[in-house]
Amino acid sequence: MDALFKQEPDVKLLVELCAIMGGSLTMNIAKGAWALMGAEEDKMQPALMTAMKNKMLTSLSSKGYAPAGRDRKSSIGENLVFSFVHLRIGDVAIGSILKQRKKELHDICYEVLSSEEHNAPAEVLGAHKEAVGDVKAAADFFFMAQNFNNLAPAERSSVESRR
Secondary structure, X not given: OHHHHOOOHHHHHHHHHXXXXXXXXXXXXXXXXXXXXXXXXXXXXXXXXXXHHOOOEEEEEOOEEOOOOOOHHHHOOOOOEEEEOOHXXXXXXXXXXXXXXXXXXXXXXXXXXXXXXXXXXXXXXXXXXXXXXXXXXXXXXXXXXXXXXXXXXXXXHHHHHHO
């Protein structure tokens, strides 16, 4: 796992974001977090390609994992989902992030996910707030999620349509 610690800063940032997001990340969310971090936009795709070449991350297609021999450059789009090649890589990645850095990354992920564009579920937002130590906000999000889960299916779809 030495390779994880010797990565270029942009590759390391992408791997850290993927770890903070639970092991998978869409290109659209990654771009939002990348921008909030102040990283150079044109360096994200090369960082993703390097992480894939180094067998740390892989792209997922709608049918599962993308074939190994496929030209991945042609498939990089807003809805591309990428994840760790193996769960252990994610474990090492999350374990290598310092506590303060984890809080910073969770806060950035919360900012991106809570935007109108992404509108993430309350339980996901609550998990990121809990990770930064904002227990009250986390509890509020978890309470909202629980109330939503207790709604009848027709009421759920009514709430979802307003989101």
